[in-house]
Amino acid sequence: MADQHAPLRARRRAETQRTIQVHAVRLFAERGYDATTMADVAAAAGVSPMTVYRHFPTKEDLVLVDQHARLVAERIVASSAEQPLVRRIGSALIDSAAMLTGGDPESRRFLLARLRLMISTPALRARHLDNHYALQQAIVDALDGDAADPDTAFHVQVVASACLAALHTALVRWAVDDGRTELSGLIAKALAAAFGDDAVENRAGRTV
Structure with a gap:
């Protein structure tokens, strides 16, 4: 039992x-x-x-442990395989950010404080890079990149890495803005800047 x-x-x-x-x-x-x-x-x-x-x-x-990779992977698995990779990954990043920052103000302040520590503390910056790679691998696994042929797996890894570079830029901007700007919106703007305006759709189905 x-x-x-x-x-x-x-x-x-x-x-x-x-x-x-x-x-x-x-x-x-x-x-x-x-x-x-x-x-x-x-x-x-x-x-x-x-x-x-x-x-x-x-x-x-104490600073770096979180559930971000799990949330992103779950949303990628639930997305349609007919969508372009950038849109599947980008939407997962945007949705998970909205969930993590859309709670009570105390949770938002906690996330902002964690992010500032990651950016400003040398020992944490090194470990944050490890987390970055772990998130990339979670994305690749969710897309079955490891099970595909080498060229396809490489393509998935490149797209995931580029999306995470856009995510990092949005996170730094969010910290500079003291959390006043909506993080999910910043991520969408960063992805659009990197991949084009049609790379990300908002929840109403219109391109960002």
Whole structure:
């Protein structure tokens, strides 16, 4: 028999992880990333240091761990294979950004603080590049790029990489704008600038 308590445990684990991460990002923003220890984060979150390490094995993970790759992959899988690659990937990036930033103001401020830390902290910039590659691989996997012939797989990788370059530019602009501009709109503009005005459709079906 399947464990009926598994969903509850998973939800509690996600809540604990979120609480720890929120306190960590707040402390990093207030005190500085290098000046804040894992023990400081544990004390602020009201948990033991062992609990922090169980959820976040490294200090960098406190900032960088998120669900972005999963959200993007899910949307690509759900999209029509008849659409151009750029539109499938771009729409997934736009929709996932809208979901992540469309919640309460507190969540939006948290995401903005995380992004600023990634941009301004040298140790996090290096790990952020790893996340970038992980997101690219999640996109390729969602499009079955690895199972295709080498030329097709290469094409998928190139398009995914170009889309993520546009995403990065939009994220930096969002941080510079202090989150005042809608992130999903910035991503759409960046994709249109890179691939042309017909590369992305808005939700009403009109080109951006």
